[in-house]
Amino acid sequence: MKITSMIILISFLLISSGVAIAHEDVNLDEVEALLDDLEISFYDLYEIQHEIRDRNLNWTAGVTSVSNLSIEEKRALCGLEFDVLREISGPTIQVPVNLKMGSASYGTFDWRDVSGENWMTSVKDQASCGSCWAFADLGVIEAIVNIELDNPGFDLDLSEQHLVSACCPAGNCGGGDPxxxxxxxxxxxxPVEECFPYLADNSGCTPCTDWEDGTWTIGDIYQVVPGTTEAYKWGLETFGPMVVALHASDDLFYYTGGIYEPLDGWGAEPNHAVVLVGYNDPEGCWIIKNSWGEGWGNNGYGKVYYSDLEKYSDYGFPLIVTNISGPSPVHNLNTDERFSTIQEAIDDPDTLNWDMIEVGDGVYHENVVVDKLLTIRSKSGAENCIVEAANPNIPVFDVRTGYSKIDRFTIRGATNDDGIYLDSVAHCKIRDNIVSDNNCGIRLYHSSGNNIYRNRLLGNLIQADDNTDGNLWDNGYPSGGNYWSDHECVDIYSGIDQDQAGSDGICDEPYTNIAGSAGAADRYPLYEGSSADPCTIYDTNGTPGIQKDEAVNAIADYLIHGTIDKATAVAVLNCYFFG
Structure with a gap:
């Protein structure tokens, strides 16, 4: 009995792992009985494995998260619908004329491993609902948000239930059009998943209260044309993961690895939507992300041969989206009005001098002119709030009013101009920004009395330029100055004169490579990864800036606990009183 049980267990494990076995190897009646108890059709699976072996195909079949469903339940998961007579209303993207054609090899590409990072969000399970179209769309949007934010860990989780509910006319659990x-x-x-959790069923439009204030939107929708292998590769690398279509045959539900080929050939029309994430030239295949859970394929991913997706391009695929924006992103905290762009918030007649504008997470493609005395800051930090030049020939931020503050943005893309430009202004503060990939990172022109600190200047052709005396490129000691990617920083010493033993997160030598006639320097440039700024250390409650309780904590640490020195306590108080 123990031997028989062991045979059955081994047989089951072999089947689960996709290894073909012969009839004479095990007692098939016992194996079938065991699998019947698990609601798994043994002969369906065995016959698939047998044919894969006999035809020497390059994929394996086994028990998956969807293989135990009935034929009707399996086919109900494939809910792709489309209108073959409708032309896409937005523009198509035509591949460049000099694109590699024919047998040209690109190599391999996979959005799960670009620059050593996985830009895809988690594999999800559509369960018993024909919502593949909703999962494919949101899988693409979530990944592109990571890519546009340059933050692979942002991992937005959007609500598929919102799309299959009565809120959205595109479809339901019976199928839909991506x-x-x-x-x-x-x-x-x-909205996000938390606002309208997935039910795997049709439902009324019942998201969370004020869901409209928490939505994510897309700017542009394109189909990549022509529907060639090279065009698919170009679109994938240029824009990010794409929605593609295929025909899911009954054997696809048993797929556990390799390069899938349907045993009965590909269907004439597509019935299932997935996300295209990569390609592999040596294997001649595409890499796709499915929505049947991690128990299908290779942890939810699969492969199909070149031409197997392209054959469905006449049905309006692949689809790409760009310019994704977060919920009600720009907020004037003084008037409580919300706007879609930073410039719109500045230009609004209700926006007055001394107002504070808070900018939500997202990528903003605009060139911002600051012609009012304002504090403009991101809500959750520079990594998640990017302002990229819509026009690379003018500054990203053009500051024309004194006493303005620009805080906590990634500012990039002015390849022929400045990331931040101050023209004839005084007493402005530029801090906690990432300024990268501009012709000039920060330029001060006929401006004095300004303070620039805690910024990261990365890869600008000219990191900074200052032609007027009287500007401070640091915030004193121990708060420090800025991080400069071209500075050869050594951090051995500490102290206001950097002559005391022990590192402090501040470079021992000043940064003197600031262009311009002022001869400006950052006296306390920050060491890579430094957390030297006391205001950053004590800003712990999630509210922008140092609050009263945080300032009290710093005073207690100095006077009572003795864990910080007087200079650090004073720096925190300066942040509390003067920002």
Whole structure:
């Protein structure tokens, strides 16, 4: 009995792992009985494995997260719908004329491993609902948010239930059109999963209260044309993961690895939407992300041969989206009005001098002119709030009013101009920004009395330029100055004169490579990864800036606990009183 049980267990494990076994190797009646108890059709699986082996195909079949469903339940998961007579209303993207064609090899590419980072969000499970179209759309949007934010760990989780509910006209659990869903998201947006959790069933439109204030929207929708292998590769690398279509045959539900080929050939029309994430030239295949859970394929991913996706391009695929914006992103905290762009908030007649404008997470493609005395800051930090030049020939931020503050943004893309430009202004503060990939990172022109500190200047052709005396490029000691990617920093010493033993997160030598006639220097440039700024250390409650309780904590640490020195306590108080 123990031997028989062991045979059955081994047989089951072999089947689960996709290894073909012969009839004479085990007692098939016992194996079938065991699998029947688990609601798994042994002969379906065995016959698939047997044919894969006999035809020497390059994929394996086994028990998956969806293989135990009935034929009707399996086919119900494939809910792709489309209108073959409708042309996409937005523009198509035509591949460049000099694109590699024919047998040219690109190599390999996979958005799960670009620059050593995984830009995809987690594999999800659509469960018993024909919502593949919703999962494919949101899987693409979530990944592109990571890419546009240059933050692979942001991992937005959007609500598929919102799309299959009565809120969205694109479809339901009986099927839907991914292009119509994109149109809906473009116009009305989609909230996060927490606002409308997934039910795997049709439902009324019952998201959380004020869900409209928390939606994510897309700017542009394109189809990549022509529908060639090279065009698919170009679109994937240039824009990010794409929604693609295929025909899911009954044997696909048993797929556990390799390069899938349907045993009965590909169907004439697509019925299932997935996300295209990569390609592999040596194997001649695409890499796709499915929505049947991690128990299908290779942890939710699979491979199909070149031409197997392209054959469905006439049905309006692949689809890409760009310019994704977060919920009600720009907020004037003084008037409580919300705006879609930073410039719109500045230009609003209700926005007055001394107002504070808070900018939510997202990528903002604009060139901002600051012509009012304002504090403009991101809500959750520079890593998640990017302002990229819509026009690379003018500054990203053009500051024309004194006493303005620009805080906590990634500012990039003015390849022929300045990231931040101050023209004839005084007493401005530029701090906690990442300024990268501009012709000039920060330029001060006929401006004095300004303070620039805690910024990271990365890879600008000219990091900074200052032609007027009287500007401070640091915030004194121990708060420090800025991080400069071209500075050869050594941090051995500490102290206001950097002559005391022990490192402090501040470079021992000043940064003197600031262009311009002022001869400006950053006296206390920050060491890579430094957390030297006391205001950053004590800003712990999630509210922008040092608050009263945080200032009290610093005083207690100095006077009572003795864990910080007087200079550090004074620096925190300066942040509390003067920002």
């Amino acid at each position: 292009l119509d869903a994109f149109f809906y998201i473009q116009e009305d947006g989609v």
